[in-house]
Amino acid sequence: KQIWRAFMVEKKAKMTALDFARTYWNVAANAACLDLMNDVPVLPGTVLYHPVEMPILTDEEDCMRRADPVSRVDVETGEVQLFTCAGACGDAGDDFARLAWALEEGVIFLRGVLPQGHWAEPYLRDLRSNEVEIDGQVLAENRFNGNWCGANVKLVDMLKVTLGGITHTIKEPFAVDHPVFGHTIHVPKDARAPGRVLRQISTYIDHGDVFHETEYETDAQDLEDMIAILSGEPANLTLRKCLDSGGVCSKSNLWDKSFKVTIARTGVLVSGI
Numbered sequence: 001k002q003i004w005r006a007f008m009v010e011k012k013a014k015m016t017a018l019d020f021a022r023t024y025w026n027v028a029a030n031a032a033c034l035d036l037m038n039d040v041p042v043l044p045g046t047v048l049y050h051p052v053e054m055p056i057l058t059d060e061e062d063c064m065r066r067a068d069p070v071s072r073v074d075v076e077t078g079e080v081q082l083f084t085c086a087g088a089c090g091d092a093g094d095d096f097a098r099l100a101w102a103l104e105e106g107v108i109f110l111r112g113v114l115p116q117g118h119w120a121e122p123y124l125r126d127l128r129s130n131e132v133e134i135d136g137q138v139l140a141e142n143r144f145n146g147n148w149c150g151a152n153v154k155l156v157d158m159l160k161v162t163l164g165g166i167t168h169t170i171k172e173p174f175a176v177d178h179p180v181f182g183h184t185i186h187v188p189k190d191a192r193a194p195g196r197v198l199r200q201i202s203t204y205i206d207h208g209d210v211f212h213e214t215e216y217e218t219d220a221q222d223l224e225d226m227i228a229i230l231s232g233e234p235a236n237l238t239l240r241k242c243l244d245s246g247g248v249c250s251k252s253n254l255w256d257k258s259f260k261v262t263i264a265r266t267g268v269l270v271s272g273i
Contacts, residue, residue: 004031017042018069034115041072043082043120047111051103054096054172056199067108075123081107082120085127096174096200097134097186098127101161104168125164133162134176134186140230144185146219148212149202151175151183153223155230159188173197187227194227195220 008028012020021037022044028034048067055063074080083102085095102109107127114121136156144153159170173187173194183201187194198204204216229238239261248254262270 001031001033004028005033005036008033008036012036012040018044022046022069029112035117038115038118041119043070043075043110045069048108049111050106050108051099054103054174054196054200055099056196057201057203064109070108072119075120081105082110082124083107083127084110084124093178094132094134094176095128097132097161097176098163100170100172100174101132101163101166101168102127103172104161104170105163105166127163130164135160135162135167136186136188139189142226142230144223144226146198146222147215148204148219149183149198151185151198151201152181153185153187153226153230155187155189155227157189159186175200177201185223189231191227193224195224198223 004027008024008031011024015023017040021040021042025034025037025044025046028036045066045068048070049064050067051063052065053063070080070082075082085098085102109127110120110124114124136159139155139157141152141154144151160167161170162168170186170188171191173185173191173196175183175185175197177183185194185197185201187197198216198219204212206212225238225241264270
């Protein structure tokens with residue numbers, strides 16, 4: 001470690017701050033010399049990342065991308081906001097509401113820890129440190145029960161999340177887990193492909209580490225059908241979707257036929273078809 005330290009001190013004197021941080025940050029961390037970075041006025045992209053889409057359980061890497069290097073000036077002037085959110089892609093309460101806010105705010109997350117005394121320490125905030133507020137006009141709600149998970153579903157107009165006094169309108173659904181009431185899915189009006197939000201509730205991976213894609217796709221389609229109905233989808237369109245998914249056009253004994261169908265208030269198909 002002493003040899004590494006002496007080597008990096010020599011390199012630090014000869015290299016630009018960016019090149020030194022980018023080349024030797026991880027080396028310094030492994031050699032317990034990370035304090036050499038305390039006065040280097042740049043954070044390398046190797047330790048920075050930002051969300052590019054709403055994360056899901058166990059899928060942090062696919063939903064995050066490495067960020068560009070950040071200078072000390074950018075951080076100190078507030079041009080760049082640095083956050084830590086270790087484990088925030090888990091299902092701990094309102095994590096996904098916070099991540100939805102972070103996606104809209106454009107924050108940068110730090111991977112790992114800073115050495116004690118680093119210039120960025122006073123500017124590093126924990127995404128979980130502030131109370132989160134969820135707001136919007138609930139247009140409709142219902143209970144969804146799928147093959148692998150269930151949740152209360154709320155269709156919301158102007159869905160907003162506030163964190164640290166800053167409010168953002170959210171464009172994608174997110175799930176919140178309450179210790180008493182269980183999961184609630186908040187769906188912005190006109191959200192696209194809202195079925196993916198189910199993977200914030202369940203991984204759809206069994207004990208054998210097998211992803212059950214068919215069950216997930218079925219649940220996602222059922223949830224999207226429910227949301228379409230909550231959004232005011234006309235009954236004839238819903239019926240047409242049911243007929244299409246049932247493959248009626250391929251059943252030759254139905255060709256050139258017409259039927260009168262009555263569905264009771266209880267949801268029972270009335271006989272006489």
